Amino acid sequence: MTEQGTSRRRFFTGAAGLGVAAGVGVGVGVATGYGIRAATEANAASTDPGSTGAASTDPDAQANAIVPFYGARQAGIVTPQQERLMFAAFDVSTTDVEELKRMLGRWAAMAARMTQGKQVSDSPTKPAQPPFDTGEAMDLGAHSLTITVGFGPSLFDDRFGLADRMPPELTAFGTIPGDAVMRAELSDGDLCVQACADDPQVVFHAIRNLARAARGTATLRWSQLGFGRASSTGSQQVTPRNLMGFKDGTRNVRADDTATLDAHVWVGANGASLAPEHEWMRGGSYLVARKIRMEIESWDTDPLEDQEKIFARFKDTGAPLTGGDEFTAPDYAKLGDNGQPVIDIDAHIRLASPEQNNGLTILRRGYNYTDGQDPATGKLAAGLFFIAYQRDPQTQFKVLQTRLGKSDLLNEYIAHIGGGLWGCPPGVSAPGDWFGKSLFT
Numbered sequence: 001m002t003e004q005g006t007s008r009r010r011f012f013t014g015a016a017g018l019g020v021a022a023g024v025g026v027g028v029g030v031a032t033g034y035g036i037r038a039a040t041e042a043n044a045a046s047t048d049p050g051s052t053g054a055a056s057t058d059p060d061a062q063a064n065a066i067v068p069f070y071g072a073r074q075a076g077i078v079t080p081q082q083e084r085l086m087f088a089a090f091d092v093s094t095t096d097v098e099e100l101k102r103m104l105g106r107w108a109a110m111a112a113r114m115t116q117g118k119q120v121s122d123s124p125t126k127p128a129q130p131p132f133d134t135g136e137a138m139d140l141g142a143h144s145l146t147i148t149v150g151f152g153p154s155l156f157d158d159r160f161g162l163a164d165r166m167p168p169e170l171t172a173f174g175t176i177p178g179d180a181v182m183r184a185e186l187s188d189g190d191l192c193v194q195a196c197a198d199d200p201q202v203v204f205h206a207i208r209n210l211a212r213a214a215r216g217t218a219t220l221r222w223s224q225l226g227f228g229r230a231s232s233t234g235s236q237q238v239t240p241r242n243l244m245g246f247k248d249g250t251r252n253v254r255a256d257d258t259a260t261l262d263a264h265v266w267v268g269a270n271g272a273s274l275a276p277e278h279e280w281m282r283g284g285s286y287l288v289a290r291k292i293r294m295e296i297e298s299w300d301t302d303p304l305e306d307q308e309k310i311f312a313r314f315k316d317t318g319a320p321l322t323g324g325d326e327f328t329a330p331d332y333a334k335l336g337d338n339g340q341p342v343i344d345i346d347a348h349i350r351l352a353s354p355e356q357n358n359g360l361t362i363l364r365r366g367y368n369y370t371d372g373q374d375p376a377t378g379k380l381a382a383g384l385f386f387i388a389y390q391r392d393p394q395t396q397f398k399v400l401q402t403r404l405g406k407s408d409l410l411n412e413y414i415a416h417i418g419g420g421l422w423g424c425p426p427g428v429s430a431p432g433d434w435f436g437k438s439l440f441t
Contacts, residue, residue: 062141062143062144062198063117063140063141063142063143063199064117064141064142065141065142065143065144065198066115066116066117066142066144067079067115067142067144067145067146068115069111069112069115069116069147069428070112070427070428070429070430070431070433071427071428071429072283072426072427072429073266073283073284073285073426073427074146074148074149074284074424074425074426074427074428075115075146075147075148075427076146076147076148076194076195076196077148077265077285077363077365077389077424078233078255078261078265078363079144079146079196079233079255080232080233080234080236080237080255081196081229081231081232081233081234081237081365082143082144082145082146082196082197082198082229083197083198083227083228083229084196084197084198084199084200084202084203084225084226084227084367085194085195085196085203085224085225085226085227085229085367085385086195086203086204086206086207086223086224086225086226087192087193087194087195087223087224087226087289087385087387088192088193088195088207088210088211088220088221088222088223088224089152089188089189089191089192089220089221089222089223089420090189090190090191090192090193090211090214090218090219090220090221091154091189091190091218091219091221092155092159092190092191092217092218093216093217093218093219094216094217094218095159095160097159097160097161097440099216099217100160100217100218101434101437101440102217103213103214103217103218104149104434104435104436104437105434106213107147107149107193107210107213107214107434107435108428108433108434108435109434110209110210110213111147111206111210111428112428112431114137114142114145114147114205114206114209115142115145115146115147116142117137117140117141117142117143117145119132119133119135119137119138120132120133120209120213121133133209134205134208134209134212136201136204136205136208137199137201137202137205137206140199140201140202141199141202142197142202143197143198143199143202144196144197144198145195145196145197145202145203145206146194146195146196146197147193147194147195147206147210148193148194148195148196148287148424149191149192149193149424149425149435149436150191150192150193150194150287150422150423150424150425151170151190151191151422151423151424151425151436151439152170152188152189152190152191152192152420152421152422152423153166153170153171153172153188153421154188154189154190155190155191156170162439162440164277165277165278165280165439167274167275167278167281167423168394169267169281169286169391169392169393169394169423170286170393170421170422170423171394172188172421173393173398173421176398176401176402176405177401177402177404177405177406178401178404178405178406178408178411178416179401179405179416181415181416181417182416182417182418182419183417183418185222185418186222186291186417186418186419187222187418187419187420188221188420188421189221189222189420189422190218191218191422192287192289192420192422193206193207193210194287194387195207200225200227203225204225207223222418224291224369224385224418225369226366226367226368226369226385227367227368227369227370228240228367228368229365229366229367229368230242230248230249230366230367230368230384230386231248231249231252231364231365231366232249232252232254233252233253233254233255233363233365234254234255235254235255235256239318239326242366242368242384243294243296243368243382243383243384244294244296244299244307244311244413245307245315246307246311246313246315246318247313247318247326248311248313248348248349249364249366250313250318250326250327251327251329251353251354252363252364253265253361253362253363253364260361261363263391264360264361264362264363264390264391264396265285265362265363265389265390265391266283266284266285266391267281267282267283267284267285267286267391268281268282268283269391279438280425280436280438280439281423281425281426282426283425283426283427284423284424284425284426285363285389285390285391285424286389286390286391286392286393286421286422286423286424287387287388287389287421287422287423287424288362288386288387288388288389288390288393288397288419288420288421289385289386289387289418289419289420289422290384290385290386290416290418290419291369291383291385291386291416291417291418291419292383292384292385292386292414292415292416292417293381293382293383293414293415293416293417294382294383294384294413294414295379295412295413295414295415296379296380296382296383297379297380298412298413299413302413308321309321309344309347309409310347310348310409310410310413311347311348311349311410312330312343312344312347312348312349312350313326313349320343320349321342321343322334322342322343329355330343330349330350330353331343332350332353332355332356344409346407346408346409347409348404348408348409348410351400351403351404351407351408352400352404357399357400357403360395360396360399360400361396362388362389362390362396362397362400363388363389363390364386364387364388365387365388365389366384366385366386366387366388367384367385367387368382368383368384368385369382369383369384369385370382383414384414386419389424393421425438425439
């Protein structure tokens, strides 16, 4: 056997061991499927996934903070936003739906352990086998890790018999204003995983090990690391700044605003009707991602007055140009001495505001990113990895982006170069459940 063949055999020996540790041999649909119960019965509950509390400043408390994995809704949507992100999109390579279900079960079992700060398996590794866990997060703690999984429109083709299960809300957008330079290699995917935590190595470890467990069933399509949250979802979290130096998203939906979440974020909230074949999304939410490159060098030459006109906020305080503090509602009707609106008709906050869009809003959960330096141009490759959750992306994100893409003053300095749309099902309810189980039943 060739060395390549030997390595391949060794990997799958390790993967099989991981599967045994997670109970993969148990048939799909069995109550204790994938052995999740044993993995997570002691799931700590030190932090509610919807808690609005500010993060502790105690390093040990931060490291040991755990967001419960099990629940009616997936953590990582209204969870107070952590400081670090790794986002990954996958293409499913198998055409066997049972293999896909087993992989989603393995992911749930691993996520239940990793979100507690544990390795993916506690089974002993044989010296002749690769370790079950890659090990780089050993001893680091959970750091409020959340793992959120979504299903893309492409999963609902003819491979798995799911075509009639795709809700109309999950229909791909096509090209909308602002999307003209989207790159295929940075877009879409059958599955997505959003890993958020307060430590960069913890989120990398989570995606790395999920990708490792997916081999033979799904392959990594593209991924993105994010640093420095660019929005806030907790009522006690301060509004962060984006890489242009502005506070943006100050009026984001907060985790304790349940009425707004039910109206704009959660699918099927308040008993809203769904087609029977789409009930699997009740309690979930739709995720839209956009990798938005910023023309930082050009922005840095723009006068402060123009920068503030574009955002319609003062750079130092974050207050709208019509006065107050950063949390003051902008006065879009206020005129200046020249008789023109103080907030330009194409200013970023005006075009995105609920007041100017019939009350429409989305839950923002973005991160700053950098890929270092663009070797083709020598410029910084950096910007915003925008993530938003909503109950209907066709009537929410698509409407907002169509308006922004047409006339936002900010468009001179940004470009959407990647992203996609995914439906994130409700949470993994208990041991034996797994990501999107009801989609396959």
